[in-house]
Amino acid sequence: MRQVGVIVWKDLLLELRTRERIAAMGAFAVLAGVLFNFSTDTSLVRPQDIAAGLIWMTLVFDGLLGVGRTFHIESEDGAMQGLLMSPAPKDAIFLGKAISNFALLYAVALLVLGVFMLFFGLRIGSSPLALLLALALGSLGFVALGTLFAAVSSGTRLGETVLPILVFPLLVPMVIYGAGATGRLLAGRPVAEVAGNLRMLAAFALVALGAGAALFRFVVED
Amino acid sequence: MISATEPARSTASTVETVLEARGLVREYGPVVAVDGIDLTLTRGEFLTIFGPNGAGKSSLLRMLGGAMRPTRGTVAIGGTPLDFSDGEWRRRVGMLSHQGFLYPQLTAEENLRFYGRLFALDDVAVRARRRLERVGLADRATFAVHKLSHGMRQRLALARALLHDPDLVLLDEPFTGLDPAAAGVLRGVLQELRSERRTVVMVTHNLGEGLALSTRVAIQVRGRLAWEGARAQVDETGFERFYHSIVDGRT
Numbered sequence: 001m002r003q004v005g006v007i008v009w010k011d012l013l014l015e016l017r018t019r020e021r022i023a024a025m026g027a028f029a030v031l032a033g034v035l036f037n038f039s040t041d042t043s044l045v046r047p048q049d050i051a052a053g054l055i056w057m058t059l060v061f062d063g064l065l066g067v068g069r070t071f072h073i074e075s076e077d078g079a080m081q082g083l084l085m086s087p088a089p090k091d092a093i094f095l096g097k098a099i100s101n102f103a104l105l106y107a108v109a110l111l112v113l114g115v116f117m118l119f120f121g122l123r124i125g126s127s128p129l130a131l132l133l134a135l136a137l138g139s140l141g142f143v144a145l146g147t148l149f150a151a152v153s154s155g156t157r158l159g160e161t162v163l164p165i166l167v168f169p170l171l172v173p174m175v176i177y178g179a180g181a182t183g184r185l186l187a188g189r190p191v192a193e194v195a196g197n198l199r200m201l202a203a204f205a206l207v208a209l210g211a212g213a214a215l216f217r218f219v220v221e222d
Numbered sequence: 223m224i225s226a227t228e229p230a231r232s233t234a235s236t237v238e239t240v241l242e243a244r245g246l247v248r249e250y251g252p253v254v255a256v257d258g259i260d261l262t263l264t265r266g267e268f269l270t271i272f273g274p275n276g277a278g279k280s281s282l283l284r285m286l287g288g289a290m291r292p293t294r295g296t297v298a299i300g301g302t303p304l305d306f307s308d309g310e311w312r313r314r315v316g317m318l319s320h321q322g323f324l325y326p327q328l329t330a331e332e333n334l335r336f337y338g339r340l341f342a343l344d345d346v347a348v349r350a351r352r353r354l355e356r357v358g359l360a361d362r363a364t365f366a367v368h369k370l371s372h373g374m375r376q377r378l379a380l381a382r383a384l385l386h387d388p389d390l391v392l393l394d395e396p397f398t399g400l401d402p403a404a405a406g407v408l409r410g411v412l413q414e415l416r417s418e419r420r421t422v423v424m425v426t427h428n429l430g431e432g433l434a435l436s437t438r439v440a441i442q443v444r445g446r447l448a449w450e451g452a453r454a455q456v457d458e459t460g461f462e463r464f465y466h467s468i469v470d471g472r473t
Contacts, residue, residue, distance in 0.1 A: 006339040010325070017327045073325065077367075077375075082323025082382070085289055086340040087309030221291070221306055 003088040007096025012103060014073050021066040025108045028065055032058040033115035040120075047120035052183030055116050056175050059138065060168075062108055067101050067146035068163045071154040080220070090217035094147060098212060101143040109135045122186055130194060131185045137201035138178040144208035145170055151219045177201050237264040239301070240389055240421040241286065246295035248281045248445075255281040257445035258295070263438075265389075266419035268412075270432035273442035274469050279425040280320070280394055282442065286423060287317040287392045299390055313341060316388035318396055322379030326368035330359055330378050333367060334385055341386040353381035356414075358407050373404025380411060391415060393424040397431050409435070429465060433458055441468045 015022060036054050040047065074080035083093055113135065116122060125131060145167055153163040181197035241263040248256040255278040263269055273279050284290040286297055288304050288311065297304040299314050324333050331350050338346035354360045357377035359370075367375060376396065383391065396412075397405055412435050415422055426432045433439065433456060440450040448468050457464075 002342065003340055006336060010328070010336050013332075014325060014327050073327075076326055077324045078319060078321025079323050079325055081289060081319065081321065082337065083340070085287065085312055085315070085317060085323075086337065087312045087342065088340050089307070089309065217307070 001092075003092045004096045004099065007083075007088070007093060008100045008103075011070075011073070011097065011100035015100070015104060021069055022104060022107070025062050025066045025104070026111055028062050029058060029108055029112045029115055032061070033112070033119045036116075037119035048122055048186055049183075051116050051120045051122055052179045052186060053175075055112055055182060056138070056179045058112050058116075059105075059109055059135075060142065060171060060175065062112065063105050063139070063142050063146055064164055064167065066104055066108070067143055068150050068153070068160040070097055070101055070147060070150050075154065084220060090220060091213040093220075094151075094213050094216035095209075098143050098147045098209065101147055102140055105139045105143055106136055109139050123188070125185045125188045127185055127191045130191045130198065131182065134178055134181040134185065134194070134198060134201060137198065137205050138174055141174045141201065141205035141208045142171065144205065144212045148212040148216060148219065151216060155219070174201065174204050177204070239263070240265050240267075240299060241423070242298045242301075243286060244296050246282065246285055246297065247293045248278065248285060248290065249293045254445050256285065256292075259442075259445075259447055261286075261447075263390075263421050263423065265421055266416075267438055268416055268422040268424070268436050269438040269440060270424045270426060270436040271440045271442050271447075272426065272429060272432060272465060277442045278445040279442050283317070283392050283394050283423065283425050284319075286390075287315050288312060289317065289319075313386055314389045315392065316383035316386065316390070317392040317394075318376075318380055318383045319394045320398075322367075322375050323382060324367045324375065324379060327366060329364050329366055330354060330370065331363040333378065334382060337382050337385055343386055349385060353385055354378075356384075357381045357411060371404075373400045376400060377404060377407055377411075380408065384411075384415075389421060391420055391422045393422065393426075395426055396424065397426060397428050405431070429462055433461060441465060443469055443471075 040050065071080060074083065117124065149163055149166045152166060153160060156162055177197040177200040181194040181201065184194050239262060241261065243259060243261040246256055246259045247254065259282060271279055281290065285292045288306065291306070299311060302311055305311055328336065331354065334350035334353060335346050338349055343349060351360065351363070354363050357380055359374060359377055359381070362370060362374060367378065370378065380396065396408055400408060409431065416435065424432065424435070433453065436453045438450070439453055439456055440447045442448065
């Protein structure tokens with residue numbers, strides 16, 4: 001666990017210094033909110049009916065933007081090799097990267113929620129904690145898959161361009177349960193109505209984390 | 223005298239074997255980069271491997287350091303076979319590659335502290351400062367790596383490779399691109415490694431530097447060790463001609 005913490009510290013410190021990913025992700029979140037706002041004819045559809053799906057798709061695209069570059073900082077001077085030649089277990093390296101990506105993506109998820117609430121005139125609903133939990137579980141599942149496949153794509157000639165093709169099909173359950181829970185919670189429905197969705201999101205995140213930790217070494221070892 | 227037929231130096235049973243490689247082969251598709259190399263190094267030996275580009279020197283070094291799986295063959299350090307999942311094994315190896323394994327946006331000291339914590343070392347801060355002093359970078363400790371010159375980065379990468387006091391040090395072209403001052407610092411550190419009886423394998427094109435530091439010398443051609451012998455057997459003045467005769471296949 002100590003080595004996981006060291007990798008998280010390093011990744012967040014580097015992000016704090018460069019602001020490379022957070023700036024791009026933040027800008028994308030705001031621009032997506034603005035564009036979706038102008039492209040939606042509110043005389044035909046109610047914003048709250050489509051907002052949940054748009055929030056989650058924005059989160060997915062934004063996540064790819066940031067998580068896809070997670071190994072970029074390791075590639076500049078061969079630092080990935082340095083990580084792999086250290087005694088840190090490969091699953092610790094994976095978890096460290098996934099946790100730092102989660103911190104980044106969850107911050108962006110909150111921004112996305114705020115942006116859509118502003119532009120679509122949404123209310124937080126009666127269960128804000130459940131809404132935040134749904135976004136947290138979705139972000140966790142996303143970064144688990146995203147981190148694993150970012151490692152795969154970083155070793156390919158096509159690099160980041162191949163990442164969406166690898167990840168999107170696997171994200172379908174997360175988007176279905178996440179958007180379902182978010183839509184209901186924003187509509188003011190009780191938490192009990194989305195408990196199943198939250199459980200599925202949690203299961204998705206756990207399975208993705210476990211699979212990522214188990215498979216990561218096969219991806220990065222030569 | 224130099225002899226192209228000199229057999230590989232045998233290892234006395236009384237000395238500690240640090241590195242043992244048997245039948246190492248590395249293939250990249252149809253290309254055989256390393257073709258059946260056997261190597262035994264005892265504590266305190268400094269082996270320099272010369273060879274032309276594409277001879278498979280870096281691939282050999284990466285396999286010895288556990289950075290690359292051999293297609294066939296085995297590597298053992300201190301009698302323990304290479305195990306990619308074994309962290310303890312990795313504590314015994316330090317590698318300086320073409321790349322420094324450094325994070326450009328972190329400072330010199332932060333880079334060393336990061337690697338120190340990854341290796342779960344005690345007194346990381348003290349150790350990092352000592353290594354920076356050793357490579358002459360104490361006054362650059364708080365400089366971001368991207369602001370350091372190539373020579374300084376190379377010295378910092380060496381400090382990173384030696385941070386955990388490895389038994390086996392692997393150096394891939396460490397003198398490349400260094401100015402005379404930086405090369406002098408590097409030479410001093412490598413001489414210290416010799417006096418500390420660390421086991422070192424260095425790959426280089428630089429015949430002068432390689433001969434100056436080595437206790438053993440080898441020439442790798444087309445994936446094989448075409449010649450290997452003790453440094454004492456090598457006549458420095460005629461070595462370049464001998465090297466070319468081996469590389470060009472005239473012996």
